[in-house]
Amino acid sequence: MARYKDAVCRLCRREGMKLFLKGQKCFTEKCPIEKRNFAPGQHGKDRKAKIVGYGLQLREKQKTKRMYFTLEKQFRNYFEKAARTKGVTGEMLLQQLERRLDNVVYRLGFAVARRQARQLVRHGHIEVNGKKVNIPSYQVSAGDTVAVRERSRKLVIVEQAKEVASHQAVPTWMSADRDNYTAKVLSLPRREEIAMPVNEQLIVELYSK
Numbered sequence: 001m002a003r004y005k006d007a008v009c010r011l012c013r014r015e016g017m018k019l020f021l022k023g024q025k026c027f028t029e030k031c032p033i034e035k036r037n038f039a040p041g042q043h044g045k046d047r048k049a050k051i052v053g054y055g056l057q058l059r060e061k062q063k064t065k066r067m068y069f070t071l072e073k074q075f076r077n078y079f080e081k082a083a084r085t086k087g088v089t090g091e092m093l094l095q096q097l098e099r100r101l102d103n104v105v106y107r108l109g110f111a112v113a114r115r116q117a118r119q120l121v122r123h124g125h126i127e128v129n130g131k132k133v134n135i136p137s138y139q140v141s142a143g144d145t146v147a148v149r150e151r152s153r154k155l156v157i158v159e160q161a162k163e164v165a166s167h168q169a170v171p172t173w174m175s176a177d178r179d180n181y182t183a184k185v186l187s188l189p190r191r192e193e194i195a196m197p198v199n200e201q202l203i204v205e206l207y208s209k
Contacts, residue, residue: 057206090200109165125152
């Protein structure tokens with residue numbers, strides 16, 4: 001299965017903002033974007049061109065794709081499915097991305113970053129409705145119960161994530177019992193419940209050309 005293997009901090013620098021891909025490191029002075037807030041590469045400091053039109057749409061798509069750790073083909077498939085779904089296409093796109101199991105695990109505080117959540121899912125540490133699910137792109141539904149498997153609750157990264165999450169709120173479309181590493185999906189997320197700095201309309205305009 002294809003996946004991004006290079007330094008993720010380069011992605012933040014390319015987008016000119018923190019995408020929070022490295023967990024707690026993003027909140028410290030060690031975050032590379034704090035020291036080098038310019039695009040990576042030999043000519044990064046010289047890229048001062050104003051981005052308009054297509055460039056804005058492309059950057060918004062790239063930023064969103066990188067936040068959720070999806071590749072181009074998969075992201076395009078999400079858009080095409082959203083376009084066929086009844087409702088506002090941009091909102092349906094974000095809803096699908098939020099419903100990914102790796103994102104849900106991250107939002108619940110069972111992992112400190114989406115990439116770590118993806119690893120937990122792939123290694124079989126997460127179950128949905130009492131059954132092990134190891135597919136990061138699995139789409140949760142309203143009424144689903146998501147939990148860290150009992151034998152995995154003593155993992156150091158899971159315990160560390162729990163400590164970090166104690167200061168963070170659970171999205172309103174889910175409820176969580178973090179002490180027991182279990183949660184329930186109350187409803188499908190609405191746009192106002194998705195706290196992402198994304199202008200989804202620009203993505204719709206890009207793919208609609």
